[in-house]
Amino acid sequence: MTDPITPVLTANWADDRAWKITNFERRGGYATMRKALRGNPDDIAAMIKDSQLRGRGGAGFPTGLKWSLLDKDLSKPRYLVVNADESEPGACKDMPLMMASPHTLVEGVIISSFAFHAHYAFIYVRGEVLHVIRRLQQAVAEAYSSGYLGRNIQGSGYDLELIVHAGAGAYICGEETALLDSLEGRRGQPRLKPPFPAVAGLYGAPTVINNVESISTVPAIVGNGIDWFTSMGVDNGKGMGIMSLSGHVANPGQVEVPLGTTLRQLLEMTGGIREGHQLKFWTPGGSSSPIFTDEHLDVPLDYDSVAKAGSMLGTRSLQIFDETVSVVRAVTRWLEFYKHESCGKCTPCREGTWWLVQILKRIEAGQGQEGDIEKLLDLCDNIGGKSFCALGDAAVTPVNSAIKYFRDEFEAGYHTPAWELFPYERNVIYAQNAQNTHNAGVAQ
Known part of the structure; x- marks a missing residue:
């Protein structure tokens, strides 16, 4: 059994004004960066590869391996793009990290960019989280003022420009090539691969795209060592x-x-x-x-x-x-999201998600028809693995698995609305908490 550990990335979240550079430095922030810039960048890249750090953004692709796939021609510019477009229902780790301790990410950006010889880096943030964007912009400004960004960082001879870019609020821009199109000023839609970003990414140049948590973990590995990281x-x-x-x-x-x-x-x-x-x-x-x-x-x-x-x-x-939740209702709400966020570039996703929602909504309303479950499964089969990017795959996985484990609830939707089987007021969290607070006040 794995034991819980003392937090690493979250260790300073409860500190007073943890987002300020002075408080970050008080905990040893940027010390690892100073040490790294005095070393060999290739050694740092090898260290991340040997640490077996896997991408923290979803797919789990080895971070060091991704860096090693960059075009070897150093005469071309290289870019680091941090994917901070966290927007999937339920996802909530990158935004709190950037809000509580943005300098953790900034230090990771500097070390990572140095490791694979990039001189320009971008943090692509979802446009709706204006508070996070402002917090990041403040942190980047502090880093420039302290000499941690810009030209000849800490007298090392290394130059790095870091730009915080606000997206326009599209889930599809979490897909790395759609993110690149958006960053270049175009409509965010996935690109055909190959070529992969490591060969032809941002502005057609070799590009590394990593998640916020992946890059934020780099200073901890470089500062504490491979053995420390792999012991967990x-x-x-x-x-x-x-x-x-x-x-x-x-x-x-x-x-x-x-x-x-x-x-x-x-x-x-x-x-x-x-x-x-x-x-x-x-x-x-x-x-x-x-x-x-x-x-x-x-x-x-x-x-x-x-x-x-x-x-x-x-x-x-x-x-x-x-047990108060209708699986049909939960899956329907998710599919409404994926239907809305489909970029519309490919037919399986654009049309398939629309039809999935129509069938799910009538099952939720107790108006399902014989054969609807089979239609759902057939639609999923025609979307999964056949759409331009992974959004289509993302849309069908909850449907397939929900039918696998709770087929009886879908069958019940042929005659009984989900809100009768599972009254929605029973599973509301905040209304119940508010009522409890009200009752406690009355009792006093």
Whole structure:
């Protein structure tokens, strides 16, 4: 059994004004960067590769390996793009990290860019999170003022320009090539691959695209060493990760633990399911991952174990649902999101998500027709693996898995509305909390 550890990326979140550069430096911030800039960039890149750090943005692709795939021609410009377009339902780890400790990310950007010889870096942030954008812009301005960004950083001879770019609010821009199109000023739509960004990315130049948490982890590895990092986690999932728990839990929020920790352990750490209820189903990697049930409580939350059990670790967005929730309703709400966020570039996703929503809504209303479940599965088969990017795959996984584990609820939708089977007021969290607060005030 994996034991919880002292937080690393989240260690300073509770500090007073943790986002200020002076408070970050008081905890040793930027000391690793100074040391790194005096060393050999290729040694740092090799260190990240040997640490077995896997991307923290969803797919889990080895970070060091991604860096090594860059075009070897150093006469071409190289770019680092940080994907901070966190926008999937349930995902909530990158935004809190940037809000609480933006300099953790900025230091990671500097070390990472130095490691693979990039002199321009971009942080692409979802446009709706204006508070996060302002916090990042302030941190970048502080870093420039302190001589950590710009020309000849700390007398090292290394130059780096860092730009915070606000997106226009499109889920599709979380897909790395659609993000690049948006960053270049075009409509965010996925590109045909190959060529891959490592060969022809931003402005046609070799580009590394990494998630916020992946880049933020780099200073911890460089500062503490490979052995320290690999001592945590499991064989194919080294290190720690931020898990986001939301939904019907006693204490929702972010918990930083070694990869391989189970949901059962996380619930024990955070107070469990809300009082008087029991777990029904949950997502290990957000709404784009196949759902799990209570039989998966002891699946280690690492990339390979979750995949073996039939889902994806993804962004570690653990949405927890108790027995009051209609699976049909939850899946319908997710599919409405994916239908709305489809860029419309390819037919399977554009048309398929629309039809999935139509069928799901009538099943939710108790107006399902014989054969609707088979139609849903057939539509999923015609979308998954056949769309231009992974949004189509993301849309069908909750449908397929929900039917697999809760087919009876879909069949009940042939004659009974979901809101009669599972009255929606029973699963509302905040209204119930507000009523409890009101009752407590009256009692006093």
